[in-house]
Amino acid sequence: MVNIKPPRGIRNNNPGNIRWGDDWKGLLPDKQRTDKSFCQFSTPEYGIRAMIIILRNYQKKHGINTISGIIHRWAPTSENDTQAYIDSVSQEVGVAPDQRIDVSDSRILMKLLQAIIRHENGSQPYSFDVFVRAIDLAR
Known part of the structure; x- marks a missing residue:
């Protein structure tokens, strides 16, 4: 039986692959961190919460x-094929790349959020409930 590891973002409860830098709520304690490049959260809700805050700050x-x-x-x-990323997210969200959102x-x-997570991982x-809890945490 082949044991396939989940993608890094899913393993780290950081589905947006946010790099270390800010002191986010829900980060693993220093002694539990194993990824030198990307944040590691205690739950996916905290990783998605960080994504929400970043997206809101962008706007x-x-x-x-x-x-x-x-x-x-x-x-x-x-670091990325940014145009391919834009095209996939745009298509999934259902808006043109330069349309205001x-x-x-x-x-x-x-x-x-779902489109970024799918592209990153x-x-x-x-589930829908995970996103609802993350949005509640971001209030």
């Missing part, structure tokens, strides 16, 4: 309100 603090703008910042071309609209936010394994 509120930086005026970034299109999928193209969001993904250019989230996944810079120095409002991440304070939970329907848009939910689709955007190759799948989106979380």
Whole structure:
């Protein structure tokens, strides 16, 4: 039987693959951390909560309100095929890459989170309830 490891973002409860930097709620204690590059959260809800806060800050603090703008910042071309990322997220959310979106609209936010998670990890394994709990944590 082949034992396939889940993708790094899922193993780290960090499905957006957020790099170390900010002191997020729900991070594993220092002594439990095994990933030098990416945050490790105690639950997926805390990882998704961090994604929500980042996306909201992109809009509120930086005026970034299109999928193209969001993904250019989230996944810079120095590390990613950013255009392929934009195209896949845009298609999944159902809006043009340069169409304005409002991440304070939970329907848009939910689709955007799911699309980023799917692109980052190759799948989106979380139930609707996980997203609801993450949104509640981000209040």
